[in-house]
Amino acid sequence: MKILVPVKRVCDPDNANKVKVSDDGSSVTSDGLEWKPNPFDEYAVEAGLRLNENAPKNEKLGETVVVSFGASDVVQTMRQTLAMGADRGILVQADDAELDSMVVARALKSLVDAEQPDLVLMGKQAVDGDSNAAGQMLAEMLGWPMATFAMNIATDDGGKTLTVGREVDTGVLTLKVTLPAVVTVDLRIVAPDAVSNGVTPADHKYNDGARYASLKGIMQAKKKKIDQKKLGDLGIDTGLTTTYPKFELPPARTGSCEFVETVDELVDKLHNEAKVL
Amino acid sequence: MAEDNPLLSDRHVAFMLHEVLDAQSLCALPYFAEHSRETFDLFVGACAKLSREALLPAYKSMDEEAAHFEDGRVHTHPVMRELYPQMVELGMLTAVRPFDVDGQQMPLTVASSGFAYAMAANLSAFGFCMLTTGAAHLIESFGSETLKRDYMRKMYSGEWTGTMALTEPGAGSSLGDLRTRARPTEQGHYLIDGAKVFISGGDNSLSENIVHLALARIEGAPAGSRGISLFAVPRLRIQDGALVPNDVQAAGTFHKLGWRGIPSIALNFGDGGDCHGYLVGEPHKGLSYMFQMMNEARIHIGLHAVATAAVAYQESLEYARTRPQGRLPGMAADEPPVPIIQHPDVRRMLLRQKAIVEGGLALVLATARYADLSLHAVDDTQRERASAMLELLTPITKTFPSEKGFESNALAVQIHGGYGYTSEYLPEAWLRDQKLNSIHEGTTGIQSMDLLGRKVLKTGGASVTTLADEIEPSLERARSSAHLASHAGALETALARVREVSEQLLGTAMENPMAALSHSVDYLDMLATLVIGWQWLEMATAAQRGLNASPGDADALFYDGKLRAAAYWMRTELPRVAALADLCVSCEDSFSGMDPESF
Numbered sequence: 001m002k003i004l005v006p007v008k009r010v011c012d013p014d015n016a017n018k019v020k021v022s023d024d025g026s027s028v029t030s031d032g033l034e035w036k037p038n039p040f041d042e043y044a045v046e047a048g049l050r051l052n053e054n055a056p057k058n059e060k061l062g063e064t065v066v067v068s069f070g071a072s073d074v075v076q077t078m079r080q081t082l083a084m085g086a087d088r089g090i091l092v093q094a095d096d097a098e099l100d101s102m103v104v105a106r107a108l109k110s111l112v113d114a115e116q117p118d119l120v121l122m123g124k125q126a127v128d129g130d131s132n133a134a135g136q137m138l139a140e141m142l143g144w145p146m147a148t149f150a151m152n153i154a155t156d157d158g159g160k161t162l163t164v165g166r167e168v169d170t171g172v173l174t175l176k177v178t179l180p181a182v183v184t185v186d187l188r189i190v191a192p193d194a195v196s197n198g199v200t201p202a203d204h205k206y207n208d209g210a211r212y213a214s215l216k217g218i219m220q221a222k223k224k225k226i227d228q229k230k231l232g233d234l235g236i237d238t239g240l241t242t243t244y245p246k247f248e249l250p251p252a253r254t255g256s257c258e259f260v261e262t263v264d265e266l267v268d269k270l271h272n273e274a275k276v277l
Numbered sequence: 278m279a280e281d282n283p284l285l286s287d288r289h290v291a292f293m294l295h296e297v298l299d300a301q302s303l304c305a306l307p308y309f310a311e312h313s314r315e316t317f318d319l320f321v322g323a324c325a326k327l328s329r330e331a332l333l334p335a336y337k338s339m340d341e342e343a344a345h346f347e348d349g350r351v352h353t354h355p356v357m358r359e360l361y362p363q364m365v366e367l368g369m370l371t372a373v374r375p376f377d378v379d380g381q382q383m384p385l386t387v388a389s390s391g392f393a394y395a396m397a398a399n400l401s402a403f404g405f406c407m408l409t410t411g412a413a414h415l416i417e418s419f420g421s422e423t424l425k426r427d428y429m430r431k432m433y434s435g436e437w438t439g440t441m442a443l444t445e446p447g448a449g450s451s452l453g454d455l456r457t458r459a460r461p462t463e464q465g466h467y468l469i470d471g472a473k474v475f476i477s478g479g480d481n482s483l484s485e486n487i488v489h490l491a492l493a494r495i496e497g498a499p500a501g502s503r504g505i506s507l508f509a510v511p512r513l514r515i516q517d518g519a520l521v522p523n524d525v526q527a528a529g530t531f532h533k534l535g536w537r538g539i540p541s542i543a544l545n546f547g548d549g550g551d552c553h554g555y556l557v558g559e560p561h562k563g564l565s566y567m568f569q570m571m572n573e574a575r576i577h578i579g580l581h582a583v584a585t586a587a588v589a590y591q592e593s594l595e596y597a598r599t600r601p602q603g604r605l606p607g608m609a610a611d612e613p614p615v616p617i618i619q620h621p622d623v624r625r626m627l628l629r630q631k632a633i634v635e636g637g638l639a640l641v642l643a644t645a646r647y648a649d650l651s652l653h654a655v656d657d658t659q660r661e662r663a664s665a666m667l668e669l670l671t672p673i674t675k676t677f678p679s680e681k682g683f684e685s686n687a688l689a690v691q692i693h694g695g696y697g698y699t700s701e702y703l704p705e706a707w708l709r710d711q712k713l714n715s716i717h718e719g720t721t722g723i724q725s726m727d728l729l730g731r732k733v734l735k736t737g738g739a740s741v742t743t744l745a746d747e748i749e750p751s752l753e754r755a756r757s758s759a760h761l762a763s764h765a766g767a768l769e770t771a772l773a774r775v776r777e778v779s780e781q782l783l784g785t786a787m788e789n790p791m792a793a794l795s796h797s798v799d800y801l802d803m804l805a806t807l808v809i810g811w812q813w814l815e816m817a818t819a820a821q822r823g824l825n826a827s828p829g830d831a832d833a834l835f836y837d838g839k840l841r842a843a844a845y846w847m848r849t850e851l852p853r854v855a856a857l858a859d860l861c862v863s864c865e866d867s868f869s870g871m872d873p874e875s876f
């Protein structure tokens with residue numbers, strides 16, 4: 001099947017403690033941070049590759065296209081997913097300040113209209129903004145079925161439907177969705193047996209996690225195409241829905257620890273000192 | 278702590294490749310033309326990711342549960358069966374090999390940067406890759422087409438592993454004394470008979486077959502190192518299209534101080550009189566073939582040592598930033614304690630680690646760059662010059678990180694205090710791992726004689742002149758910066774003294790070679806201190822350039838760190854050159870003249 005995987009470039013979450021807010025509080029600064037693909041999107045790429053390959057024979061069953069938004073150097077992040085095995089990329093050039101979940105969803109809809117994929121597979125959320133919204137908005141705009149927080153996916157009915165296990169608070173909710181559809185993935189989608197495409201032998205065990213970009217894959221990725229488009233040329237409403245009046249860091253933790261004798265004392269402190277009750 | 282350890286600083290690795298060494302310029306050479314900054318960064322990034330996510334988490338259990346010998350076979354840690362295919366898939370075996378053996382022609386400079394992460398995360402796990410690719414490379418360079426087809430390809434593809442089978446009970450540093458015999462047969466193969474020890478990976482439960490690249494003496498060959506030949510001796514040989522046992526028997530494992538994830542084996546060849554060996558290259562040239570590989574291996578040992586010191590440095594740095602203990606003068610007793618990094622002596626230890634680790638990495642990568650140029654530069658003169666530098670630097674690149682890295686690893690234990698002395702924390706394990714690096718692939722003593730005897734005295738001092746010529750442009754660049762001129766001056770003085778000493782030793786060697794060599798280890802120490810000073814001057818120059826370009830806060834702190842580490846080296850280490858120089862020329866005989874009974 002043809003799969004479109006949106007991939008957002010985010011600050012390396014391992015360096016989250018280095019994230020700073022600009023002096024006037026108007027923005028989050030990225031000075032000195034390294035860029036990485038949003039981990040949930042990387043899992044979506046992995047799940048897309050598993051759906052579209054006959055492992056371990058490495059034969060492709062369909063095309064996996066990655067899409068990203070941002071400055072032209074986002075190409076580097078996209079190249080990493082091409083090195084994992086995605087077939088080509090589309091970069092929509094835009095300033096981060098021009099983007100929110102709604103603009104991204106509208107832009108994705110316009111790309112879906114042009115590309116006509118069978119499936120849009122994406123991370124459940126980006127680890128920078130943690131909005132968890134673009135996938136749901138996109139499904140609504142497209143009028144397509146949607147399954148969020150997917151922890152396993154199986155292709156059924158000769159590729160016409162997917163059975164998706166969704167991770168919800170009460171356990172796993174299994175849904176059957178008819179393609180074309182939007183699926184957003186959770187962490188466990190990269191478990192060794194989380195994806196079944198009906199072709200890869202059932203006993204084939206993938207490594208736990210997203211695959212690494214191999215050097216061979218990196219050399220091949222150089223030759224793969226990344227189409228560059230401009231946000232303004234997509235013909236969509238580019239008005240922002242979300243605005244951020246001010247950013248501030250949570251108060252620094254003192255690191256001091258105090259033991260209390262009784263529950264009453266604890267409640268009293270939480271109520272009167274910490275003022276959280 | 279350990280699980281978040283970044284192994285090496287990504288920013289520092291990028292600084293080395295792109296701001297100091299200009300790795301991208303290598304892409305102008307035809308051999309590297311398929312590469313670009315993008316392929317470099319992606320490969321190094323992939324190595325870092327695999328190392329952090331898979332190799333480091335397996336380290337502690339591989340250290341604790343060493344391989345064991347049972348029913349005639351060696352059983353390696355089961356996690357290696359998962360890790361090895363991932364390292365192979367990533368391209369770690371063949372990154373630098375040519376396209377025609379399914380390699381990717383990556384410059385060693387860049388590949389080494391990626392490998393450093395794997396070594397920092399799990400020396401033993403990566404050791405299997407190193408040995409296999411080293412053994413396959415020997416067949417690639419000198420073996421017959423049949424050997425390449427039957428054995429090399431399966432080694433490069435990761436199906437089979439490989440070893441270097443050199444050492445014997447009576448032939449360690451002195452390989453000329455080895456006794457393993459090879460008897461020619463009419464069928465073309467040789468029958469091998471002998472025993473080897475300390476064969477890393479010599480038996481394992483990781484791969485179906487193991488191909489030993491073994492040194493042996495063909496019957497009737499001359500004694501000493503001129504009579505040694507190289508053979509491929511597989512554990513299972515190919516016979517009539519099937520794999521059959523080849524009379525190679527593991528006799529047991531050694532119980533080691535470190536590197537516990539990769540077993541060191543005693544091996545017997547031909548106990549049943551049926552061990553086939555296949556000659557690699559020409560008879561009696563085995564040692565020279567092996568030495569080609571050994572030079573490569575020595576650069577890798579330097580990298581092992583840097584990586585092992587680097588991971589411990591990162592660990593102690595994080596510990597020092599977060600461990601509250603004690604107060605600064607003037608603070609009240611009821612004020613909360615400060616993180617120990619606030620104490621001057623802890624900072625001294627951390628900066629010393631930084632100077633050793635980053636100086637060592639700079640040296641290894643600079644040497645790798647000379648290796649790349651010596652093989653692939655288009656211009657003959659450039660190739661020859663790079664070769665001369667490679668020859669001179671190799672013993673230093675092997676030894677400085679091994680010896681000073683051990684000191685740096687000890688500092689990581691020290692910073693952790695009492696906790697550092699327990700196996701609950703990893704610094705003690707890295708300290709144990711590090712010790713091997715000054716021993717294997719030629720001990721420090723052997724490296725020092727190689728440096729002073731073969732590389733300096735035998736060239737009539739020409740190599741030191743070449744070194745001076747290479748350092749001169751660095752001095753020139755630094756002199757033009759007000760901030761660095763004093764460093765350039767200090768390095769210039771030290772260089773002049775090293776040249777003088779080398780001249781004098783040439784004279785001494787004519788009359789009394791033993792005396793000239795008696796302080797060879799001090800000579801190596803002196804030259805290493807100088808060469809690391811040169812590397813710090815290069816890094817300081819690049820950092821100053823970065824600072825002049827008005828960087829953001831994070832980069833400004835990063836560059837400031839480089840300048841301070843450079844200043845530390847120039848002020849506290851470089852002055853040692855003069856004292857070492859005096860020792861070398863004095864031919865002081867306190868130990869060399871001592872009767873064994875007087876000890």
